[in-house]
Amino acid sequence: MRPNASQPAIFAPRSGPLARKVDWVIRHPRMFVFLMVLPITLWLGIVYIGALIALLIQSFFSIDEFSGVVVREFTFKTYGELLRPYNLDIILRTVAMAAAVTVVAAMLAFPIAYFAARYAKGKWKALFYIGVMLPLWSSYLVKVYAWKLVLAKEGILTWIFAKLHLTWALDGVLSIPVIGGNSLSVSYMGTFLVFLYIWLPYMIIPVQASLERVPGALLEAASDLGATPRQSFRMVLFPLALPGIIAGSIFTFSLTLGDYIVPQIVGNSRLFIGQAVYTQQGTAGNIPLAAAFTVVPIVVMGIYLWGARKMGAFDAL
Amino acid sequence: MTDAVTFRGVSRHFGPVKAVDEVDLAIHDGEFFAMLGPSGSGKTTCLRLIAGFEQPTAGSIEIFGERAEGVPPYLRNVNTVFQNYALFPHMNVLDNVAFGLRVKGVSKAERRRAAEETLELVELAGYGTRRAGELSGGQRQRVALARALINKPRVVLLDEPLGALDLKLREQMQEELRKLQRSLGLTFVFVTHDQDEALSMADRVAVFAEGKIQQIGSAEDIYRRPSTRFVADFVGSSNVVPADLAGVGKMGQWASLRPEDITLDKAGLAATVTGKFFHGRVTKLSLDIKGQSLTALIPAHESTPDIGETAYVSWDASRAHVMELEA
Numbered sequence: 001m002r003p004n005a006s007q008p009a010i011f012a013p014r015s016g017p018l019a020r021k022v023d024w025v026i027r028h029p030r031m032f033v034f035l036m037v038l039p040i041t042l043w044l045g046i047v048y049i050g051a052l053i054a055l056l057i058q059s060f061f062s063i064d065e066f067s068g069v070v071v072r073e074f075t076f077k078t079y080g081e082l083l084r085p086y087n088l089d090i091i092l093r094t095v096a097m098a099a100a101v102t103v104v105a106a107m108l109a110f111p112i113a114y115f116a117a118r119y120a121k122g123k124w125k126a127l128f129y130i131g132v133m134l135p136l137w138s139s140y141l142v143k144v145y146a147w148k149l150v151l152a153k154e155g156i157l158t159w160i161f162a163k164l165h166l167t168w169a170l171d172g173v174l175s176i177p178v179i180g181g182n183s184l185s186v187s188y189m190g191t192f193l194v195f196l197y198i199w200l201p202y203m204i205i206p207v208q209a210s211l212e213r214v215p216g217a218l219l220e221a222a223s224d225l226g227a228t229p230r231q232s233f234r235m236v237l238f239p240l241a242l243p244g245i246i247a248g249s250i251f252t253f254s255l256t257l258g259d260y261i262v263p264q265i266v267g268n269s270r271l272f273i274g275q276a277v278y279t280q281q282g283t284a285g286n287i288p289l290a291a292a293f294t295v296v297p298i299v300v301m302g303i304y305l306w307g308a309r310k311m312g313a314f315d316a317l
Numbered sequence: 318m319t320d321a322v323t324f325r326g327v328s329r330h331f332g333p334v335k336a337v338d339e340v341d342l343a344i345h346d347g348e349f350f351a352m353l354g355p356s357g358s359g360k361t362t363c364l365r366l367i368a369g370f371e372q373p374t375a376g377s378i379e380i381f382g383e384r385a386e387g388v389p390p391y392l393r394n395v396n397t398v399f400q401n402y403a404l405f406p407h408m409n410v411l412d413n414v415a416f417g418l419r420v421k422g423v424s425k426a427e428r429r430r431a432a433e434e435t436l437e438l439v440e441l442a443g444y445g446t447r448r449a450g451e452l453s454g455g456q457r458q459r460v461a462l463a464r465a466l467i468n469k470p471r472v473v474l475l476d477e478p479l480g481a482l483d484l485k486l487r488e489q490m491q492e493e494l495r496k497l498q499r500s501l502g503l504t505f506v507f508v509t510h511d512q513d514e515a516l517s518m519a520d521r522v523a524v525f526a527e528g529k530i531q532q533i534g535s536a537e538d539i540y541r542r543p544s545t546r547f548v549a550d551f552v553g554s555s556n557v558v559p560a561d562l563a564g565v566g567k568m569g570q571w572a573s574l575r576p577e578d579i580t581l582d583k584a585g586l587a588a589t590v591t592g593k594f595f596h597g598r599v600t601k602l603s604l605d606i607k608g609q610s611l612t613a614l615i616p617a618h619e620s621t622p623d624i625g626e627t628a629y630v631s632w633d634a635s636r637a638h639v640m641e642l643e644a
Contacts, residue, residue: 215401215403217399217400217401217403218403218405218406220368220370220390220397220399220403221397221399221403221404221405221464222405222416222420223369223370223389223390223391224368224369224370224390224391224395224396224397225391225396225416225417225420225464225465225468226391226417226420226421226468227391227416227420228391228420231420235416235419235420236405239407240406240407
């Protein structure tokens with residue numbers, strides 16, 4: 001008799017009511033998966049989608065202009081209000097800002113992410129992650145107010161330009177119509193710089209992740225087949241990194257579209273969508289118009305993703 | 318005639334690691350040249366030096382008589398078939414194959430025609446619209462080959478191209494590669510760690526160990542007349558025995574003796590059988606002659622003594638080869 005022949009080939013089932021239930025679930029993979037996705041389904045389905053639908057319904061109501069009471073009847077009147085020049089300006093201003101922030105963030109993020117993905121190893125990689133993530137650990141409000149001080153007319157930036165005898169350059173930039181202003185802290189340019197700073201990590205991380213997944217051999221193959229570095233970038237690296245850039249741009253674009261604090265603290269007094277929602281639902285008490293404004297970023301993001309898909313941005317996934 | 322590739326004292330060091338160490342090499346125009354060696358022996362680095370992915374730390378490299386140091390890969394008319402094929406995942410087969418022409422600015426219609434022609438050459442006509450991910454290993458291999466050949470390179474570099482294929486497909490691809498190389502008359506440089514592959518395919522073989530070339534010669538040269546103990550052992554696992562026992566050379570020299578050259582012979586030397594393994598076509602015997610262990614391959618139809626018994630063996634001394642170097 002072999003020494004292990006006294007051991008059972010199959011162990012006795014575990015006892016106890018909980019252990020028996022766990023064993024049963026493990027033997028039924030469908031049940032297992034169901035239990036795993038149940039919490040997130042409830043959250044997404046009821047709390048998130050439910051709230052979204054409530055919002056959508058609100059946007060089809062209107063407000064009685066005399067009494068200020070919400071009229072619970074289906075109408076496109078509120079959406080009509082969105083198209084008034086004043087409101088339309090808010091939408092265009094916000095979308096233009098979000099687009100500018102996204103494009104410049106992508107251009108800044110790419111080389112940083114490329115360095116991190118291709119060359120940084122060991123402690124340099126750790127340093128990269130800390131460097132990118134560290135700003136996210138401090139309060140958003142503190143950072144925005146800090147930027148207000150940095151960009152103010154009496155701020156450190158003006159001082160540095162003066163010390164470097166470059167005041168003329170700063171003045172030149174500030175004198176550009178529309179985006180310029182009295183000082184950076186009260187111009188669109190200032191708003192842009194703060195948005196760019198605040199959202200840049202959300203672009204770097206997905207781009208870095210997508211670049212990390214591009215095998216080095218593919219770039220060697222491109223070069224081997226005669227592609228100059230510029231061609232390698234355009235035909236191989238960029239298309240393969242595009243899903244990451246799109247993922248990053250979803251963050252930078254939608255976060256800028258919805259933000260109401262940055263333009264309130266840094267910038268001129270013209271409203272962005274987030275501010276419009278804030279004032280409509282708070283001060284003005286016009287919930288339907290606030291809801292309609294909120295629908296705008298959702299629609300814009302939908303169009304953006306649909307366009308990206310059409311252009312083949314997700315082909316490499 | 319100018320050689321396709323010439324190495325003169327080429328070294329490539331990675332910090333303290335001498336991946337390639339003072340290698341001299343001449344690859345002739347139109348030959349099928351194999352670089353054989355275990356992993357880390359420097360063969361792949363040599364290939365990468367020819368492709369331009371690495372630059373030599375010292376020495377000079379010429380490709381068809383032109384200095385190649387400092388020349389980036391995209392300025393070399395040399396194309397590589399990568400180990401894991403490195404096909405572009407975001408392009409279909411046709412675009413992968415046509416890539417080399419696209420970067421040269423060849424018109425769309427022209428490169429499409431050329432790509433289809435090249436796909437036909439590797440017997441993949443009609444696969445143009447497939448994605449690389451939808452192909453089997455053998456088909457990817459062919460796409461990678463077509464992509465390299467479409468540029469009409471002067472030298473084709475193949476980095477363990479058959480490593481990921483199963484045995485049957487491998488043998489088929491070996492034959493096809495060889496046929497293709499002959500019909501196109503191109504210079505192929507083939508890196509492999511598989512000695513069978515190197516011996517059966519190549520006109521000449523360079524055996525690498527520890528960054529240095531141990532021996533360069535025809536397959537038969539390498540097999541019959543290994544110059545070092547390493548070559549004798551790595552290529553076809555030879556018996557390395559004292560020369561006087563083998564019946565050749567002088568005292569103190571060592572000779573290689575192939576296992577298949579040892580035969581059972583009633584009038585031969587007495588040897589103790591220490592192991593016996595049936596391999597189908599042959600029976601492998603582990604023998605011990607006066608403390609010297611030997612391996613013999615005996616055709617399976619001959620009856621062989623069992624473990625512990627005495628076998629009488631002999632060999633033709635002219636089959637034994639005295640090695641010049643002791644390494």
